[in-house]
Amino acid sequence: MKVVDGLRFPFSEAPAPGTLIEVVPRLHWLRMPLPYALNHINLWVLDDGDGWTVVDTGLCTSETQGLWKQIFAVPLKDKPLLRVICTHFHPDHIGLAGWLAEKYQVPLWVTEKEIKAARTTFEQNENVMTPILTEHYSRAGLNDAIAQAVATRGNSYSRRVHRLPENVIIIDPSKPIEAAGKHWRVIIGEGHSPELAALYSEDLGVLISGDQVLPGISHNVSVRPTEPGMNPLAKFLGTLLRFSALPEDTFVLPSHKLPFYGLQLRVEQLIKHHHERLDVARKACRLGASVSDVLKIMFERDFDAHQLHFALGETLAHLNFLVATGEIEMVSDGELDLYHTLATAA
Numbered sequence: 001m002k003v004v005d006g007l008r009f010p011f012s013e014a015p016a017p018g019t020l021i022e023v024v025p026r027l028h029w030l031r032m033p034l035p036y037a038l039n040h041i042n043l044w045v046l047d048d049g050d051g052w053t054v055v056d057t058g059l060c061t062s063e064t065q066g067l068w069k070q071i072f073a074v075p076l077k078d079k080p081l082l083r084v085i086c087t088h089f090h091p092d093h094i095g096l097a098g099w100l101a102e103k104y105q106v107p108l109w110v111t112e113k114e115i116k117a118a119r120t121t122f123e124q125n126e127n128v129m130t131p132i133l134t135e136h137y138s139r140a141g142l143n144d145a146i147a148q149a150v151a152t153r154g155n156s157y158s159r160r161v162h163r164l165p166e167n168v169i170i171i172d173p174s175k176p177i178e179a180a181g182k183h184w185r186v187i188i189g190e191g192h193s194p195e196l197a198a199l200y201s202e203d204l205g206v207l208i209s210g211d212q213v214l215p216g217i218s219h220n221v222s223v224r225p226t227e228p229g230m231n232p233l234a235k236f237l238g239t240l241l242r243f244s245a246l247p248e249d250t251f252v253l254p255s256h257k258l259p260f261y262g263l264q265l266r267v268e269q270l271i272k273h274h275h276e277r278l279d280v281a282r283k284a285c286r287l288g289a290s291v292s293d294v295l296k297i298m299f300e301r302d303f304d305a306h307q308l309h310f311a312l313g314e315t316l317a318h319l320n321f322l323v324a325t326g327e328i329e330m331v332s333d334g335e336l337d338l339y340h341t342l343a344t345a346a
């Protein structure tokens, strides 16, 4: 078994496009392409006996639709699709939920906060968002990036997500979900998205982790321009402990990269990573700094508009965390926000 950074990977290769690998009995792995640096998402198909449950769906692109058609025409042809479960509202996860739900007349299962975030983001109007984004970037000290960012982003969410379905079943996190002949406990992750539903089967020792616990890549934990005061990093780090409480030998099925063993170690690595990033942010604020100043120190590289949006969100997540712990304060003249280390915390 391949070992990288202490994590153990039983599969060295992912399934080819349009094909499935049965990773544990009645649970199949497939991949869909993404047009980003992170070029794929893992999806899961569970065999419910009389039909299939799909967990996550891929981006709304004709390429992904074509692959789904191929999958339902060949490896999944013997039984109907019964439902779609989405771990969270990000486009690579929920992008084709509406399309699958409509095409196969099945419900979408999703948590309440995730479907709400999906609908709100889907309906965001460019005319409303442009001034919000402009103020957000300008208070961060990123004036040069504003024009470019606003011009190129628009409502990128609704371009990547099919119209959301009406037929939605809200997941109650206190009740297990029955799939593939097993009970799956819903474990909620916060901070990466509002109410991410990870699924854990004690019988199988398997965790479908969504984006909450990924191997090898750091997670996007971001402050969104529409909610500038949020502290998602505290939520992310806090809810990670629900995952490290699972058994040592849990087999983790993440939404990106390869399935692995080593959940507790991965949680430790993630906590350490964010504490190192907090340390960089903390030091950057010693002499007073704008978000843009901190971002440059935290990332040390140039970004295109898309990446800049996420880097800004991530920088703010670390700054808001330090503001909440009382280590730094934010002083604003309404045009530019400046962050200072507080004397008592120095």
Ligand SMILES: [Zn+2]
Pocket (backbone or CB within 6 Å): 088, 090, 192, 193, 211
């Ligand atoms: Zn995500």
